[in-house]
Amino acid sequence: MTDTLTITDIGAGGDGVAHDASGRAVFVPLTVSGDVVSAEVDKDGRGRVVEVLEPSPHRVTPPCRHFGICGGCSLQHIDAPFYRGFKKDHVLAAMVREGLAVPDDIGAVFIPDGTRRRANFAAMATKNGTVIGFHERRSANLRDVPDCLLITEEVRGVMERFRPFVADIAGMGKKMDVLIQCADGACEIGLTGKIAPGWEAQQALSDAMRACNLARISLRARDYEAYETLLEARPFYKRFGGLSVTLAPGAFLQPSAEGEAALSRFVVDGAAGATRVADLFCGNGTFTGPLMEGGRDVIAADFAPDAIAGLRRAGANASVRNLFKEPFAGAELAGLDCVVLDPPRAGAAAQVAELAYSSVPRIIYVSCNPQSFARDAAVLVKEGGYALKKLTVVDQFIWSPHTEVAALFTRD
Numbered sequence: 276m277t278d279t280l281t282i283t284d285i286g287a288g289g290d291g292v293a294h295d296a297s298g299r300a301v302f303v304p305l306t307v308s309g310d311v312v313s314a315e316v317d318k319d320g321r322g323r324v325v326e327v328l329e330p331s332p333h334r335v336t337p338p339c340r341h342f343g344i345c346g347g348c349s350l351q352h353i354d355a356p357f358y359r360g361f362k363k364d365h366v367l368a369a370m371v372r373e374g375l376a377v378p379d380d381i382g383a384v385f386i387p388d389g390t391r392r393r394a395n396f397a398a399m400a401t402k403n404g405t406v407i408g409f410h411e412r413r414s415a416n417l418r419d420v421p422d423c424l425l426i427t428e429e430v431r432g433v434m435e436r437f438r439p440f441v442a443d444i445a446g447m448g449k450k451m452d453v454l455i456q457c458a459d460g461a462c463e464i465g466l467t468g469k470i471a472p473g474w475e476a477q478q479a480l481s482d483a484m485r486a487c488n489l490a491r492i493s494l495r496a497r498d499y500e501a502y503e504t505l506l507e508a509r510p511f512y513k514r515f516g517g518l519s520v521t522l523a524p525g526a527f528l529q530p531s532a533e534g535e536a537a538l539s540r541f542v543v544d545g546a547a548g549a550t551r552v553a554d555l556f557c558g559n560g561t562f563t564g565p566l567m568e569g570g571r572d573v574i575a576a577d578f579a580p581d582a583i584a585g586l587r588r589a590g591a592n593a594s595v596r597n598l599f600k601e602p603f604a605g606a607e608l609a610g611l612d613c614v615v616l617d618p619p620r621a622g623a624a625a626q627v628a629e630l631a632y633s634s635v636p637r638i639i640y641v642s643c644n645p646q647s648f649a650r651d652a653a654v655l656v657k658e659g660g661y662a663l664k665k666l667t668v669v670d671q672f673i674w675s676p677h678t679e680v681a682a683l684f685t686r687d
Contacts, residue, residue, distance in 0.1 A: 277325050282310040285361050287368070287646075289349040289676030293322070304412070305343055307331045307353050333357040338388075338424060345418040347409040347425065348674035359385060362670050362678050369649040375656060375663065382667035390531035390671070391425045393456045396434065399449065400442035407434055407441070407453065417450070425673060429457045436487045437464065443479035446471035452498075454525055458513045458532075461490045465502045465525040470494065480506055493524035501525075501581075515564030518589040523581035526559055534671030534679070538641055539565045541667055541681040542615055545639040546571070549612035555598055555626060556618045560586045562641075566615070567591065576603070602626035608633040615639045622647030624654075631659030638684040648680050661686050 280293035280301060291306030295316065303314050303322035309331030314322035327334075337343070337351035350358055363383060370377055397417050398407045408420035421435065433455050445451040445468060454465035464487070470476050480492055490511040493502035502524035511522045516539075522528075529535035542562045546552055550571055554563045557575040559582045566573045575593040577583055586593035598618075602625045608614070614635050616623050620643055630638060631654050638655065642648035655661040661684040669679040 277313045278316050278322075279328065280312055280314050280316075280322065282306045282308055282312065282331070284308055285353075287365055287676060304349065305352060307333045307357065309333055340422070341418055341420055344411050345409050345420055346412040346414075347420070347423070349676060350674045359383065359670075363668050365676065365678055366645045366648075366666075366668055366680055369645040370652065373649045373653040375649065375653055378663060378666050382665070384534075384537040384667065384669045386531050386533045386537070386669070386671040386673060388424045388673050390427060390533050391673075392427050392430060392458060392532060393454070393528055393530055394423075394426050394430055395452055395454045396420075398438075398441045398445065398451050398453045400445065400447050402447075405438050405441045407438055427457065429462065430455050433457065433462050433464070433487045433489070437483055440479040440483040440486070443475045444470060444483070446476075456525070456528065458511075458522075458528055461509075461511050462487065463490050463511050463524065464492045466492065466494045466505075467496075467498060469496070470505075484508060491524060495525075513559065515560040515562075516566070516568045518560055518564035518567065518586070518591060520560050520564070520585045520589045522559060522585060523579075526582065526585075528559070529561060529671065531671045534669055535561060537667075537669050537671075538562075538679070538681055541665075541669075541683075542566065542639050542641065543569070545637070545665065545683040546613045546615070549637060551611050552613045552615060553603060553608075553611050554615045554617075555603060556616060556623065557586070557593065558582055558617065560589070560591060560593075562615055562617065563591050563593070564589075598623065598626050600625070602629045604629040604633075608635050611635050613637040613639065615641070616651075617641040618647075620644040620647060622651050624651060627651040627654050631655055631661075633659075636686050640680075640682045640684065642680045642682075643677065645678060645680055648682070652682065652684070655684050659686070 282291035282293050284292040286292050290302040290304045293301045301320050301322045311329035312324050313326040316322045333354050335354045342351045396407050406417045406419040408418045411418045451468035491507040493504045495502045543565050552573050554575045557563050557577045563575045576596040578597045583593045583595045664685050665683040667681045
């Protein structure tokens, strides 16, 4: 049985929102405001489009032939003005829920497609050939995406050159995740899963290193574990400003060079005039290096030992610290001209609570989660007396509902 639904909005997760005859909210993927659709609706209020009865004026033909089947993108069917408005509105809605006023002029940087230098694919060799791609929408099946529009040509080249080796490395019919990451002319592969037994797999790994011209290949058994290097031809360096940092296997980088540059510009511009800066949740030094270029005294901290070790070797003043449990406080914050925060999706509640009662005149907050950002921003504004001076949306998770935010808070 199907319902006729009119899509009135797009939710934070990227699905269209409608209401059925009883007034219940229904979430319908791959729709846009203004669509009238026939949809099957389950007991949880999730809809599946059977037919688009009246297309919205904001609906366009998706540029990728895999869209709708591949689970990698969810917003290719929306025209550019509406898509960009959704990204900004997504951030503003989170802030309004926290009772925050926003600057009149909100900046926005929209990164083009074909710029992803880091992508995690699923791979499996079958009797019909080797698939390297993404899971199909709501399915365990894999979709081969050799012409994916998100990735750089460098990543695509590694993906295709690695394809012939999957059968021997993973074994026929065995699924394996393949992280491909390229930066500053070097590329690496991180595998998640099990290497097939036997000498053939070891030979295939060695051959893949040469064929793909990789800096290294690493392995972990499952998600969220650390990668361990299997083979390394040369160190994998990444420059951040004046720092040349040796990256740990699978180390996190901003998804695109363009996105990294946009965020770094915001941070450096926001720190103009500051001489003593703390870069907290610093990661591999994305902002530490550019901040140091101005001759600033920069203190960096993060809970990732490998990242901090790389920063120290590069010459940064960096320390391992769990800022969720042991935030900078009191005397450590005194004398700082600026604090930069770039926390994980969970936000920086403990550190923000300390900053709210500090004397730090300027805070720059970079976030990949508008909800946790808005929560932390409310503490800085309402309890700390900070003013939100600048806000920029950076969209480098193209055609997805995810959005990054960069904000500058000051206190007179």
